[in-house]
Amino acid sequence: MKAIVLAGGYATRLWPVTKHRPKMLLPVGDSTVIDRILSDLESDDRITDIFVSTNERFAEDFEDHFAENGYENVSLTVEDTTEEDEKFGVVGALAQLVDREGLGDDDLLVVAGDNLISFDISEFVDHFEAYGDPTLAAYDVGSLEKAKSYGLIETEGDEVVDFQEKPDDPKSTLVSIACYAFPADAIRFDEYLSEGNNPDEPGWFIQWLVENGTVRSFTFDEAWYDIGTPESYLEAVGWELGGENVVAEDAAIENTTLGDNVHVLSGAEVVNSSLDNTVVFPNATIVDADIRNSIIDKDTHIESLDLAGALIGAHTQLTNGG
Numbered sequence: 001m002k003a004i005v006l007a008g009g010y011a012t013r014l015w016p017v018t019k020h021r022p023k024m025l026l027p028v029g030d031s032t033v034i035d036r037i038l039s040d041l042e043s044d045d046r047i048t049d050i051f052v053s054t055n056e057r058f059a060e061d062f063e064d065h066f067a068e069n070g071y072e073n074v075s076l077t078v079e080d081t082t083e084e085d086e087k088f089g090v091v092g093a094l095a096q097l098v099d100r101e102g103l104g105d106d107d108l109l110v111v112a113g114d115n116l117i118s119f120d121i122s123e124f125v126d127h128f129e130a131y132g133d134p135t136l137a138a139y140d141v142g143s144l145e146k147a148k149s150y151g152l153i154e155t156e157g158d159e160v161v162d163f164q165e166k167p168d169d170p171k172s173t174l175v176s177i178a179c180y181a182f183p184a185d186a187i188r189f190d191e192y193l194s195e196g197n198n199p200d201e202p203g204w205f206i207q208w209l210v211e212n213g214t215v216r217s218f219t220f221d222e223a224w225y226d227i228g229t230p231e232s233y234l235e236a237v238g239w240e241l242g243g244e245n246v247v248a249e250d251a252a253i254e255n256t257t258l259g260d261n262v263h264v265l266s267g268a269e270v271v272n273s274s275l276d277n278t279v280v281f282p283n284a285t286i287v288d289a290d291i292r293n294s295i296i297d298k299d300t301h302i303e304s305l306d307l308a309g310a311l312i313g314a315h316t317q318l319t320n321g322g
Helices: 033-042 059-069 090-101 121-131 189-194 202-212 230-241
Strands: 002-006 049-054 074-078 108-112 115-117 135-140 151-156 159-165 174-182 216-220 224-226 252-254 269-271 274-276 285-287 290-292 301-303 306-308 317-319
Touching: 002 033, 002 090, 033 049, 033 115, 033 121, 049 059, 049 090, 059 074, 074 090, 090 189, 090 202, 108 121, 115 174, 115 230, 121 135, 121 174, 121 216, 135 151, 151 202, 151 216, 159 202, 159 216, 174 202, 174 224, 189 202, 224 230
Parallel strands: 002 049, 002 108, 049 074, 135 216, 252 269, 269 285, 274 290, 285 301, 290 306, 301 317
Antiparallel strands: 108 174, 115 224, 135 174, 151 159, 151 174
């Protein structure tokens, strides 16, 4: 089996924090979302090659990160895009990647690099191999309103009998997340696209597969976070930290109250302040401030402010009255 990790998005909803870094490399506890995925994939002997698909803008970031972490079976494959409006759509990009890397003769695992998932990917592969049919991971989001934003599935047992991409009137709350396994004979991206089908969300391709054959579901319960927004990113951090805090050894914390789920990274300085449910990036300085539910990027100086739900870009200077 070969694996593709999707890491080509520009994460505009997390700007300015992700304007110059991929969201997959944002810290979640002592690791990142994509590192959790890659570690899972490398530990499964059935997966022989792992391709991380990204864009030209972030290719160097991933190259440096992979070299630093010593991955053995990971290769970077680069889309010919540098901006959001140049993207081919996920299915279009997958079709190009399969052609570019000569895939298609082996089973294929596709997983989004920005998904924090609570199950071991090896369990998902076990479920796929038990049937040999296209298989998706499914999660109950518990809200009809939330379900409108995802691919909604209906099942009989573990067979998917209906799939609706982002329905206006969802009938259930069980959704497909971006984790799929395809037998070699179901890697039909070119056929799907040649019929004029939607090249954007992979859910449209899954819906097409459901209409043309058997698709299985692998349902899990514990946790799933798509870190596409500041809120979902902080929720993922909170789940990972479980109410605890992570403070880098070389960060300076003085006369400061740390609430729950606070991560202070290397070189940051926090003085006479209060932090709760907040990530502070390297070399940021916070003085006389009360900050909650916020993301503070690197080399930022914040002084004498009360912030809630803030998303502060790198190299920003914010002081009371300034």
